[in-house]
Amino acid sequence: MKKIAFAVLAGMLMIAATTTSCKKSDNMPDPPIDTTGNGGGNDTATDIMIRGVISSSQTWTKNKTYHLRGYVYVTDGATLTIEPGTKIVSNKDSAGVLVIYRDATINAAGTATEPIVFTSGEASPAPGDLGGIVLVGQATTNGNHSVLEGGVDPNFSAFGGSNDEHSSGTLQYVRIEYAGKAVNPGDEVNGLSLYGVGAGTIIDYVQVVRGLDDAFEFFGGTVNCKHLIAYNCADDDFDMDDGYRGKIQFAISVKDPVFTDNKGTSGDISNNFEVDNINPNNGFLFTRAPITFPVLSNFTAIGPNNATGTSTDYGYGMRWRRGSKFILANSIVMGSQKAGLDLDDDSTVSYYKQGISRFYNSFLNASAVAVPYKIDKLDPKAIPPVWDTASLRVMTETTNRSRYYATAADMMLADPFNDAAPGLKPTTGSPALTVPAAFDLTELSDSFFDKVSFIGAFDATNDWTTGWAIWGK
Template sequence: MKKIAAFLLLGSFAFSIGCKKSDSSPDPSGGGNTGGDVVNPATNTVDIRGVIKADRKFTKDKTYRLRGYVYVTDGATLTIEPGTKIVSNKDSAGVLVIYRDATIVADGNADNPIVFTSNETTKAPGDLGGVVLVGQAKGNNNHTVIEGGVDAAFSAFGGTNDAHSSGTLRYVRIEYAGKAVNPGDEINGLSLYGVGSGTTIDYIQVIRGLDDAFEFFGGAVNCKHLIAYNCADDDFDMDDGYRGMIQYAISIKDPKFTDAKGTTGDISNNFEVDNVNPSNGFQLSRTPITAPTLSNFTAVGPNNASGTSTDYGYGMRWRRGARFVLANSIVMGGQKAGLDIDDDSTANYYKNDTSRFYNSFLHSVANNFQLGNSSAVKVYDVASLQAKVTGNDLSAVYADPAAIKLTDPFNTAAPNVKPATGSPALSTAGKFDYRGLTNAFFDKTSFVGAMDATNDWTAKWTVWNK
């Protein structure tokens, strides 16, 4: 036994010498699995690298530091106890990838959320890479590989199983995420690639992210209780044929904070929803078509506050062949426009009643309604769009956001989107009588927006002023 122990000790020493490389590079060949951890006894921090191929548990009595890209694969389950903290330093911007046949069980609670965050004394967006779930549900191959510099061995995603489960994320905060490898090639706060409806995503807050808060690349995952807070790019970005349902979500924008756009012409929005990018050579009708069904969102833009970044765009940008239903929601404070529809097919979907902004409230600093390019204008006009939204789709337009009477929605340090006494959000019952809204997934609310006056589902587990 002593010889075996000595051999193991020697092997551990050799492993530590062999791992002297750039921690920001993928390391698919080893580390971070069984016996390769480096533990700092002074801080009780465990360094995690490389590939996890066997079941593993992160416990709340330790802090776990992601060093570069960490891949969970080969059918392994990563379990993370409630109250556990997973950190990253800016020199490696750690990324946790739950790959196609693996599972995560990160099941926190309101008193003990699981937190992914920066390990820096002075914390900044990009200190953490982000969290990536990779499933086996259908997409339309608009993206053929995962963005953000992941190793080629772990870059494929999707499949044919829309009911596939990648596990559970519940009561989880993701702070200071975002990793830009190249323009348009980034890790987001929470990236969901081909994730199936068997996955549970509930009570997730993404805070001060350098890129998108939530991005859905195809798949059919359903989510509840999502918060995008002070993130630099789009808060809810959907493409590649995403067809899931989401209820109860909050989007808050810091007026002065956007990511570096360069000369791309990109802008930051509360919603940006595409089917495919035509520059990839695809028809906008490529199937499956991006067609989310969304209810009870409160999306708050910068509202032209002092110092608002010129890169802020729209409350909603629907384009490139996407269809949608957004119901029982409040979209307010959009900078350049409130409801923007680009491209002829996307405009036709709205014109023909396939898409709807339904039973909701809209306010914008500039145009409440916009057809954003000549292709959309060919099939529709702004006056007809407005008439349909406010007529057939039963949505209301507000010139003054104060008339919506939310408690303190534009206070980015301590936002409060709860309806105040007398708010029309409380006297407008939710409507769940159109297409996917009839699904049992949706709670049938007596109000519009993300919350009513009494049930604060953000209590205890969230943080603000970051």
Template structure:
């Protein structure tokens, strides 16, 4: 797409630079005086403040350029139509200050009468933290002038996103070249991400391309591809997160062999010509997740994969978590370096609960790893032994022992542990110094919620 340095705001009309349909004036008053359809397009070149008394419509790709701050008030609504699938890009050196509240969340959503995934492109944060270069440019067809990402500042600050919903996002430009619900490219640890829900996305819910950003209270609900996708050397921390899958909804996989997972975590893609050991190595530290799979429900898509797919040279720690109802398998390890990191105790799925419809522990075999003898049985023994993880019987009764309130009710899911649930207690933060970091709240429960407080109340939506 050509760069367009034009912004249409209420009462302010400048000359356009492109004749595409997404650059025409809104016939319903987008550039008029009724404050109901303020249009935003092109490049934002000076500080801007969006208020809740207006509805802002993204038209195509919108770039907040370096040095500019976009402030969004609680209760503000930002919409997009399917003809242009608006994408908001907060570029390197820019900031977004989107601080909603539980009572008044900030909402990015469809402007269509019958909303559908892909009506909105998505939100992209671009920072200056380090990565390993697995991706050379930002995915999704962004303007070449805004396609570079990352840098050398791991403490970089791209602003704040708090109490934000992103609905009906996803923009597939080419196979494997998409905009996700929330895409995070080289975002640094100075950025605040807290209480964010991605709903009914056409691709991934959250994807982390390198960087060091930390986050709490994330929800991926009914996204078509992966819920938490991490690669390019991502090294942040995340605590309190929920992943819920619509059994019938996946994106078009074609003949790629791809599948949709709750977690898909890589270091690099070897087809890019990189060694799996390319540094910095993807190594997230995660705690208190609840990931709910399709559980072989009626009409389940054949493109569903694993609860956790750890591959392509990644290291990881996932602790105090619940992964149940996974379709193809539960805990998947593949590629020799990924397997070695786990077998040698560097990685861990620690002090957690695991269940799947089938292949609860699923390990790629046939890899020769110096000093390591492994198979599904030895990995299972390590999970239940030194990793202190409980594995439930495979099948469709994943909640029988887990005792969550109503996790497989997709229209109104409730993942709070019920009375008698083993998740109500027993959390441990002693697997590594990273997990013991003061950033983590040292709660007693496992999974995303305790048995009394519903941190999703008021600001989230379900049944979409």
């Protein structure tokens, strides 16, 4: 996302209501419905309007519906507890954004049968009706971004710190639907934004559905996650930068072929993965520390596969660039539109060539109009050139033990390109079941990783999305 400006209403007052009260959330009369960010709405016995600043701990209960009206900031050490089964909605006139700020925490622990759902309150839901969820922590970043994106109040715009073990709380069995606050054309808030979030935070079983921008974006920090789903989001599904150094296992990325956000003349594209260290337009070197270095395993990432009507703004299965390092292991990336594995910029390529970065023990497929491997944006004056595409392919398919499949069907997943009901589990005889997963790299030996035997997000029997995740939107 790009840095954006937004006129934040001044004089937002502390929320005075508790969940057992029907008073106004900000103790003020409701303004008329508008498009400036706070919007209107009235409390009832079961519908609670939430605005402004939450500076004391409170609990949201499943017998009420909570309406986010514009930007809502949880701060001053407060804990926001959300019961399993609670519904939080937003309407397009105000596109609510929930910000858990640096010293506050969220305790949103749903269950597989009672997920916590953030969604649109409109009769005909659309991407951008909800703004999104923003966690702001105290872990280290490299300063690529100096403040939060998305037009937040300047009083709540700083992020990061020096505590890599910091906790912003818990998000568990949470679904985020129709997010992506459109502040300016082509410039929106993400489904779940994680700014300098530390490793003490628990993020497990979270789905972002039909978002207008990125599904998950990690701005530095060290948070570790499991069981993430990005489904039918318009821009990048897993976007990482600012020195993010966490671990993620078991994740899904599924793209709607016809749905991307408005790119305008930016030249931007939509990818399953887009991972940077810094943006050189900010005046930084690619080597700015800490360097983005995610360690990822057991992803299943499904591109548009050149289906009828595929948006011209679709790009790569994996786009690693701008000085980032990475490990992506035991994963499936298929149906990419422009290229499967793309490395941009000399330093990014050099890390892969040295064996620091790896697409490891994984499966790759690109659509009929794509190239499997791509190297781009190298220094044209380098003699000899830093590397070439042929060498990238050889190293990936030998040293890194990954396999390229010219035909997606050869991976034998149930029905991966059925966007309304994607079948992502491997079928009998699939190489995802017969090729053993590998955790023999130092980075993968960490106890965080479950040492499973299969490639991709699923084995043949266990569907961890059952009950709480949703499809067909």
